[in-house]
Amino acid sequence: MTNGTMPRILRRSICAATIAATMTISVAANAHGIWFAQRAKQLALIYGVGADDLDMVRRLPQVESIAAYDAEYRPINSAARIAGAIVLIxxxxxxTLVAAVMPYGVWSRVGNGDFEKKTLLEMPNATFSTRNVKYAVTIQGPLSKPIPALAGHTLQVVPVGDIPATLGTPMTYRVLYNGAPLAGARVINDLVNDPDAKPLLSAADGTVTLPVRNQGLxxxxxxxxxPSDNPKLYGQVEHSATLAFTLPHLPE
Structure with missing residues (x-):
C-alpha cells in the first residue's frame, strides 16, 4: 500500500502517534531537573533547567530523601539546610557521594496547553498525563570503586571507569533502572549549559559515551x-536523573 492509497484514517493515526511521540520526547528532554552544585564553597541542591536556577527552598518539602555516602558507600549523616534563597547540604x-530524590507530583495537559498539577480524575480530557520523579547524585570525592545502585533511585546514572581529567575526553556512563542496565533512556551531556541538546539513547547494556563537556561542573x-503504576491517575511515570561531577581547573 502506497501513501497515495493509504486510508485517511490510518494516515491520521500514524500522524497522531508521531506527534505524540515527538511531544513526549520534547517534554522529557526539556523537563526541569535537580542537581548539586557549589554555592560559596558549599554544596547546594538546585532545581531548574539551563541557566534557570529556580526556587528550591519552596520545593524543599517535596524532597523525599537526601543521603551522603563515604568512600565505601556507607551512609553518613547529612541534612538539608535553608540558607536564604538556597538549600545547602x-x-x-x-x-564521596551525595544523593537526593524528589517526587514532583502528577502533571497533565490537553494538547499543547499548559501543564496543570492534576491527575486524570481531575482532568479527564487530558491528552498527556505523567507522574514525575527527579533524582540527583553528585560525586564529591575520589572514587575507589564503581558507584552502586543507590536505595530509592529508580533511575540512576553512573560512570563506567575513571572520570577523565580534561574536557573533551570520551566518558562512558551507564543508566540503571531499578538497579539494572536500561536501554533507550534519553541522555544529554549538559543540563546546565546545553539543555536543548538532542538526546542520545542508551544502548542495550545501558551505556552511552559522550565527551566530557566542561572543565568545571x-x-x-x-x-x-x-509504565504507570496507577493508570487511572496518570499514563506514565517520567524518571529524570542527573549525575554531577567537577573537573578541576589548573592551579592559579
Whole structure:
C-alpha cells in the first residue's frame, strides 16, 4: 500500500502517534531537573533547567530523601539546610557521594496547553498525563570503586571507569533502572549549559559515551518514561536523573 492509497484514517493515526511521540520526547528532554552544585564553597541542591536556577527552598518539602555516602558507600549523616534563597547540604564528614530524590507530583495537559498539577480524575480530557520523579547524585570525592545502585533511585546514572581529567575526553556512563542496565533512556551531556541538546539513547547494556563537556561542573541528565503504576491517575511515570561531577581547573 502506497501513501497515495493509504486510508485517511490510518494516515491520521500514524500522524497522531508521531506527534505524540515527538511531544513526549520534547517534554522529557526539556523537563526541569535537580542537581548539586557549589554555592560559596558549599554544596547546594538546585532545581531548574539551563541557566534557570529556580526556587528550591519552596520545593524543599517535596524532597523525599537526601543521603551522603563515604568512600565505601556507607551512609553518613547529612541534612538539608535553608540558607536564604538556597538549600545547602550539611554532612558530618566529607562525602564521596551525595544523593537526593524528589517526587514532583502528577502533571497533565490537553494538547499543547499548559501543564496543570492534576491527575486524570481531575482532568479527564487530558491528552498527556505523567507522574514525575527527579533524582540527583553528585560525586564529591575520589572514587575507589564503581558507584552502586543507590536505595530509592529508580533511575540512576553512573560512570563506567575513571572520570577523565580534561574536557573533551570520551566518558562512558551507564543508566540503571531499578538497579539494572536500561536501554533507550534519553541522555544529554549538559543540563546546565546545553539543555536543548538532542538526546542520545542508551544502548542495550545501558551505556552511552559522550565527551566530557566542561572543565568545571558537569551535569549529565537521563530521562526515561516508565509504565504507570496507577493508570487511572496518570499514563506514565517520567524518571529524570542527573549525575554531577567537577573537573578541576589548573592551579592559579
Amino acid at each position: 550539611d554532612s558530618d564528614a566529607q562525602p 558537569n551535569v549529565v541528565l537521563a530521562v526515561y518514561d516508565g
